[in-house]
Amino acid sequence: xxxxxxxKGMIYLLLSLGAILxxxxxxxxxxxxxxxxxxxxxxxxxxxxxxxxxENYSRAAEVAPFGxxxxxxxxxxxxxxxxELLTTILAAYAFSRxxxxxxxxxxxxLLGTMMVPGExxxxxxxxxxSNLGWIDSYEALIVPWVASIFSIFLLRQYFFSVPxxxxxxxxxxxxxxxxxLWYVMVPLAKPALITIGLLKVIGSxxxxxxxxxxxxxxEMRTLPVGLSAFxxxxxxxxxxxxxxxxxxxxxxxILFFIMxxxxxxxxxxxxxxx
Numbered sequence: 259x260x261x262x263x264x265x266k267g268m269i270y271l272l273l274s275l276g277a278i279l280x281x282x283x284x285x286x287x288x289x290x291x292x293x294x295x296x297x298x299x300x301x302x303x304x305x306x307x308x309x310x311x312x313e314n315y316s317r318a319a320e321v322a323p324f325g326x327x328x329x330x331x332x333x334x335x336x337x338x339x340x341x342e343l344l345t346t347i348l349a350a351y352a353f354s355r356x357x358x359x360x361x362x363x364x365x366x367x368l369l370g371t372m373m374v375p376g377e378x379x380x381x382x383x384x385x386x387x388s389n390l391g392w393i394d395s396y397e398a399l400i401v402p403w404v405a406s407i408f409s410i411f412l413l414r415q416y417f418f419s420v421p422x423x424x425x426x427x428x429x430x431x432x433x434x435x436x437x438x439l440w441y442v443m444v445p446l447a448k449p450a451l452i453t454i455g456l457l458k459v460i461g462s463x464x465x466x467x468x469x470x471x472x473x474x475x476x477e478m479r480t481l482p483v484g485l486s487a488f489x490x491x492x493x494x495x496x497x498x499x500x501x502x503x504x505x506x507x508x509x510x511x512i513l514f515f516i517m518x519x520x521x522x523x524x525x526x527x528x529x530x531x532x
Contacts, residue, residue: 291315291501298496311497318501322487323476331480334399334469335462341404342458343451349405350413351439355425365414368407384471398472399480403462409454416450417443456517460510481506 286305290298291314293307318324352358353365383402392398420443428438444451466482473479485506488499 287500288504290496291504293497295495295497314497314501315505318488318498318505321498321502322484324481324484324502324505326477327479327481327484330399330478331463331482333396334480335459337396338400338403338462339455339458341400342406342409343455345405346409346413346454347439347444347451349410350417351435351443353410354414354417355443356435369411372407380467380471383468387472393472394474394478396478399469399478402468403465406454406458409458412454413447413450416447420446452517456513459513463510464507 289305289307292310292312293304293314294309294311297304297307353361387393387398387402390397392401424442425438428442433441464482465480469480469483470486473483485499485502488495488502
C-alpha cells in the first residue's frame with residue numbers, strides 16, 4: 259500500500275509540475291498586459307506589477323480595428339467549421355460503411371498526405387487561390403480548410419465502433435444510407451463531432467500564417483493577424499501586445515473549459531479499431 263501511494267504521489271507531482279510549466283506563459287502574458295512599459299523588460303523579471311495598468315486593454319483596442327477583425331474571425335471560424343463537419347461526416351461514413359473499389363488504397367493515400375508539412379503546400383495553395391481571384395476574400399480564408407484528413411480519420415474510427423447490426427436493421431426497415439447516416443450515425447457520434455468541431459474552432463481562430471498570406475487589407479484581416487499592428491519599426495509594445503493577446507485567446511479558453519469533457523470523451527472513444 260505504501261509503494262502504491264508513493265507511486266501515485268510521484269505521478270501527481272510530475273503532473274502538477276507539468277501543469278505549472280504549461281500555465282507559466284499564460285501567467286506571464288496576463289502579468290505583462292498589466293505592467294507599465296518600464297517594467298516589461300526589467301531584470302530580474304517582475305511578475306507582479308507595482309501598479310496595475312488596466313488602461314492597457316483599452317489602449318490596445320484602439321491601435322487597430324479589432325472589432326472588424328473579431329467579426330472576420332467569427333465568420334471564418336463558423337463557416338469553416340460547418341464546412342469541415344459536413345465533409346467529414348460524408349467522407350467518414352463512406353470510408354467506414356460503404357464498399358467501393360479501391361477504398362483502402364484511397365484512404366491510405368489520404369492518410370499519407372498527413373505526413374506532408376503544411377508549409378510545403380502554402381505556395382501551390384496560394385497560386386490556386388490567386389488564379390481563382392480569391393485573394394483578400396472570405397473564400398480564400400474558408401474554402402481551403404473545409405476538409406481535414408485527420409477529422410475524417412477520427413470520425414471514421416468512431417463510426418467503426420457502431421455495431422453493424424444497426425445498419426442491417428435499418429435497411430430491413432427500408433432506411434436508405436443517407437437517412438441512416440443522419441438519423442442514426444450522426445446522433446451516436448455526437449461526442450466525436452463535438453471534439454472535431456472544437457478542435458477546428460480553436461485551430462481556425464488561432465490561424466495566423468495563411469490569413470497573413472492571402473489578405474491585403476484591414477477589412478479582411480483576422481484577430482491573430484491584427485496582433486502584428488503592435489510590431490513597428492520603433493519596436494514592439496509588449497504590454498499592449500500581451501493585452502490584445504489576452505483578449506484574443508479569452509473566448510477559446512472559455513470554450514475549451516466548458517467543452518473539455520466532450521473532447522476527452524470523443525478522443526477516448528475513437529480507439530484504433532479498423
